[in-house]
Amino acid sequence: xxxxxxxxxxxxxxxxxxxxxxxxxxxxxxxxxxxxxxxxxxxxxxxxxxxxxxxxxxxxxxxxxxxxxxxxxxxxxxxxxxxxxxxxxxx
Numbered sequence: 001x002x003x004x005x006x007x008x009x010x011x012x013x014x015x016x017x018x019x020x021x022x023x024x025x026x027x028x029x030x031x032x033x034x035x036x037x038x039x040x041x042x043x044x045x046x047x048x049x050x051x052x053x054x055x056x057x058x059x060x061x062x063x064x065x066x067x068x069x070x071x072x073x074x075x076x077x078x079x080x081x082x083x084x085x086x087x088x089x090x091x
């Protein structure tokens with residue numbers, strides 16, 4: 001397994017431990033293509049967290065998670081919706 005895959009795996013382990021049911025729009029969670037569905041998004045992306053050598057626990061923490069419309073998440077891809085400075089202030 002390459003370094004990025006290991007990093008992503010660690011982020012997702014942390015993400016899966018978070019109480020995401022407390023986030024806004026959790027009840028709208030659904031799959032791509034479903035009208036009104038939302039996806040769980042990492043505000044500061046996993047890829048950028050890897051590139052910036054940020055602890056996977058920070059990237060997977062609930063403070064870096066939100067539900068956004070699936071269309072927005074697909075368009076966002078690996079972009080970040082917050083800065084590194086904002087991310088680190090949240091933790």
